[in-house]
Amino acid sequence: MRVKLEWMGENREVVEALIHYCNIYAGVYRIEKMHFRGITYSYAQIQVLEYLLENEERNENMSLIAQRLGITRSNFTKIVTRLCKKGLVEKVRVPGSRRDLNVIVNELGRELYEDYSKGILKRHFEPMFRDLEKLSPEARSCVRDALFHAMRPRDQKLNDAEHH
Numbered sequence: 001m002r003v004k005l006e007w008m009g010e011n012r013e014v015v016e017a018l019i020h021y022c023n024i025y026a027g028v029y030r031i032e033k034m035h036f037r038g039i040t041y042s043y044a045q046i047q048v049l050e051y052l053l054e055n056e057e058r059n060e061n062m063s064l065i066a067q068r069l070g071i072t073r074s075n076f077t078k079i080v081t082r083l084c085k086k087g088l089v090e091k092v093r094v095p096g097s098r099r100d101l102n103v104i105v106n107e108l109g110r111e112l113y114e115d116y117s118k119g120i121l122k123r124h125f126e127p128m129f130r131d132l133e134k135l136s137p138e139a140r141s142c143v144r145d146a147l148f149h150a151m152r153p154r155d156q157k158l159n160d161a162e163h164h
Contacts, residue, residue, distance in 0.1 A: 036112045039086050048079045049113050052089060052105050088112060
C-alpha cells in the first residue's frame with residue numbers, strides 16, 4: 001500500500017522549508033562555535049542574551065522569558081549560569097526580596113551581542129527580511145501565527161497570552 005502525502009496540499013513547500021531550517025538549526029543550536037574577544041558562545045546562549053536585553057523594557061520574570069524562548073526553566077537557568085561564567089551577565093537581587101534575582105546583561109555582553117547582531121543580519125537574515133518585505137504587515141502576521149500554531153499543543157499558554 002502506498003502512503004499518500006497530499007495531506008499538506010499547497011503548503012508542502014513551506015513545511016519542507018521549515019523542516020529544513022529547523023533541522024539545520026537544531027544541529028548547531030548548542031555548539032559553542034562563535035567567538036568574540038576570546039569568548040566562545042552558542043546560538044542558545046545568544047538567544048538568551050537577546051531576550052535578557054529585550055527584558056530590560058518588558059520586565060518579565062525568568063520563567064516567562066524561558067517560555068517565550070520555548071525552552072525549559074531548567075535549561076534557561078543552565079544557559080544563564082554559563083553566561084555568568086563567561087562574564088556576560090550578572091545576577092542581582094530584586095530589591096525587597098531575599099529569593100528573587102534579575103539577570104542583567106553587562107557591558108561585555110552588550111558588546112558581544114552588538115557584534116553578533118551585525119554579523120547575523122548580514123549573513124543570514126537580510127535575504128529573509130527582503131522576502132518578508134514583499135508581504136503586507138497582515139500577511140507577515142499570518143506567517144507568524146502559522147509558525148506559532150504549528151507548536152500549539154506544546155506552547156498553548158504562551159501563544160494564547162502573546163497573540164490573542
